Amino acid sequence: MLTFQHLWVFALLPLPWLARAILPPRRAGGLAVRVPFGDRIRAAVFDRAPVSRATAAVSAHIAPALTWGMVLAALARPQWIEAPVTKNLPTRDLLLLVDLSGSMRQEDFTNAAGVKVDRLGAVKEVLGDFLVRREGDRVGLAVFGDAAFLQCPFSTDLALSRRLLEETAIGMAGPRTALGDAIGLGLTLFESSDAPAKTIIALTDGNDTASQVPPIEAARVARERGVRIHTVAIGDPATAGEEKLDAEALRAVAQSSGGAYFFAADRLQLAGIYDELDKMETRQVKAVSHRPRTDLFFWPLLAGLVLWLTEKLLAIVGESGAMAHVRMPATVRVDRITGQLEVRP
Numbered sequence: 370m371l372t373f374q375h376l377w378v379f380a381l382l383p384l385p386w387l388a389r390a391i392l393p394p395r396r397a398g399g400l401a402v403r404v405p406f407g408d409r410i411r412a413a414v415f416d417r418a419p420v421s422r423a424t425a426a427v428s429a430h431i432a433p434a435l436t437w438g439m440v441l442a443a444l445a446r447p448q449w450i451e452a453p454v455t456k457n458l459p460t461r462d463l464l465l466l467v468d469l470s471g472s473m474r475q476e477d478f479t480n481a482a483g484v485k486v487d488r489l490g491a492v493k494e495v496l497g498d499f500l501v502r503r504e505g506d507r508v509g510l511a512v513f514g515d516a517a518f519l520q521c522p523f524s525t526d527l528a529l530s531r532r533l534l535e536e537t538a539i540g541m542a543g544p545r546t547a548l549g550d551a552i553g554l555g556l557t558l559f560e561s562s563d564a565p566a567k568t569i570i571a572l573t574d575g576n577d578t579a580s581q582v583p584p585i586e587a588a589r590v591a592r593e594r595g596v597r598i599h600t601v602a603i604g605d606p607a608t609a610g611e612e613k614l615d616a617e618a619l620r621a622v623a624q625s626s627g628g629a630y631f632f633a634a635d636r637l638q639l640a641g642i643y644d645e646l647d648k649m650e651t652r653q654v655k656a657v658s659h660r661p662r663t664d665l666f667f668w669p670l671l672a673g674l675v676l677w678l679t680e681k682l683l684a685i686v687g688e689s690g691a692m693a694h695v696r697m698p699a700t701v702r703v704d705r706i707t708g709q710l711e712v713r714p
Contacts, residue, residue, distance in 0.1 A: 370449070370450045371447060371448075371449055371450075371665075372447070372448055372450055373442075373445040373446060373447050373448070374445070374446040374447075374448055375444065375445045375446050376445060378441050378444045378445040379441055379442075379445060381441060382437070382438065382441060385433075385437055432676055432677070432679065432680035432683075433680070435673075435676050436673045436676045436677045436680070437673075438673075439669040439670065439672045439673030439676065440669075440670070440673050442666075442669035443666045443667070443669045443670040443673065444666075446664065446666050447664075447665040447666060447668075447669065448662045448663060448664055448665060449662070449663045449665055450660050450661075450662055451660060451661040451662070451663070452660070453659070453660050454659050454660070454661065455659075460505070460506075460564060460565055460566060461506050461507070461564050461565070461566035461567070461568060462506070462507045462508075462509065462523050462559065462562045462564040462566070462567050462568070463503060463506050463507070463508045463509070463568050463569075463570065464508075464509045464510075464511060464523075464555045464558060464559070464567075464568070464569045464570070465496065465508065465509070465510050465511070465530075465534075465569075465570050465572070466511050466512075466513060466517075466548075466551045466552070466555060466569060466570065466571040466572065466573070467489075467492060467496075467510065467511070467512050467513075467520075467534070467537065467572050467573075468489075468512075468513060468514075468546060468548070468571075468572060468573035468574060468603070469489065469512045469513065469514045469537055469538070469539055469540065469541055469542045469543075470513075470514045470539075470540075470542075470543070470544060470545055470546040470573075470574075470578075471514075471539065471540060471544040471545070472488075472546065472574050472576060472604070473487060473488040473489040473492075473539050473574070473603070474487050474488070474489075474539050474540075475487060475488055475604060477604065478490065478491035478639075479491075480494055481494065487539065488574070488603045488604060489537070489538075489539050491603075491633075491639060492572050492603065492639070493534055493535060493537075495639045495640050495643060496534060496572070496643075497531050497534065497535070498640070498643070499643040500527045500530055500531050500534075501527065501531075503527055504527065505525075506525075507523040507524060507525055507562075507564065508521075508523065508524065508525075508527060508530045509521055509522055509523040509524070509530075509558060510530050510533055510534055511551060511554055511555060511558075512537055512541070512542050513542055513546070513547050513548065513550065513551035513554075513573075514540065514541070514542030514543030514544060514545060514546065514547065514579075515542060515543025515544065515545050515547060515579050516542060516543060516547055516550060516579075517542070517547060517550045517551035517553070517554040518542055518554075519554065519558065520533050520534070520537065521533045521534075522558070523558070523562065543579070545578045545579035546573060546574070546576055546577050546578050546579060546580075547577065547578075547579040547580040547581075548571065548573055548577045548580060548584045548618075548622075549577060549580030549581070549582040549583050549584040549586065549587045550579075550580045550581060550582060550587075551571070552569065552571070552582075552584060552587035552588060552591060552598065552622075553582050553587050553590075555569050555591075555596070556587070556590060556591055556594060556596060559594065559596055567594075567595060567596045567597070568596070568597050568598075568599065568628075569591070569596060569597070569598045569599070569626075569628075570598075570599045570601065571598060571599070571600045571601065571619075571622070572601045572603055573600070573601075573602075573603065573619070574602065574603055574604040574614050574615065576614065576615045576618075577615070577618060584618060584621075584622050585618070585621050585622060585625055587622075588621070588622040588623075588625035588626040589625050589626070591625075591626045592625060592626045592627055596626065597626055597627050597628045598622055598623060598626035598627075598628040599623060599628040599629050599630075599631070600619040600620070600622050600623045600628065600629075600630050600631070601619075601631045601632075601633055601639070601642055602614055602616050602619045602630070602631065602632045602633065603633050603639070616630075616632065629645075631645065
């Protein structure tokens with residue numbers, strides 16, 4: 370769409386005609402020799418061919434008017450406005466804590482194809498679908514075992530988060546579970562976040578065996594810093610030993626931070642948990658719209674320059690044509706007695 374940023378400039382369009390009508394004409398003074406037979410000298414020496422009315426009109430009125438109009442059009446700053454470009458600003462930072470301890474090796478989940486898979490395999494399958502629906506959020510990924518490690522920093526590139534999730538493997542962070550340390554790492558990452566909403570989703574069996582900070586204490590610190598933790602318990606409550614499910618600890622962590630506790634006994638329940646999280650953590654979108662502008666003032670300025678040069682060229686051509694018709698006398702003699710002018714070729 371074509372617009373003019375300074376449309377008021379076109380109010381100056383009649384300025385040259387007003388100046389000509391109001392201001393007195395400029396008078397050029399100079400030395401001259403006055404003789405009574407000047408008209409005859411002019412007729413004899415400068416007998417030029419008549420200039421056509423069209424050429425005279427273009428040179429005197431049309432070309433200057435168009436040139437003035439082009440100058441005003443350039444001063445009005447014409448701009449071409451492009452289609453709006455909209456960018457969605459993230460309003461929430463979401464950190465996923467994925468347990469990679471040895472207990473995640475238990476094959477007590479069934480995937481979409483009906484095949485028994487381990488707990489981490491089920492988490493990857495459902496969590497990948499969950500990430501697809503997080504458009505507009507900044508998502509980070511941290512994994513933990515004996516210690517917690519940042520796998521992917523906060524980013525709107527959800528495809529990168531999903532790819533790095535697929536590359537995780539059981540035991541790569543150690544065989545034990547350090548949920549409290551993982552929450553502490555998440556709180557450290559949120560220190561540089563300016564998002565209005567901060568959420569942690571921890572996917573683990575909850576059997577903390579290696580944390581230096583108890584998970585419940587880390588959850589209380591998270592609440593003080595405005596970070597909400599949702600815990601997702603993965604596994605079979607009937608298991609014992611290192612693979613047992615500590616549901617009470619996970620429920621306490623969620624309640625202490627103002628979050629919610631979920632239990633996933635199989636893949637269908639795990640998928641349903643993410644549906645519930647979608648309802649609880651409603652995505653808010655903050656859109657920023659911008660319409661790019663391209664300045665076009667040089668086009669009318671160039672057109673005005675071409676018109677001005679064309680008018681000058683027509684004037685030069687007219688002068689050349691007139692000079693071709695000048696009769697240059699061989700002798701001009703004035704009779705001193707009668708004052709008659711005599712021109713002899």
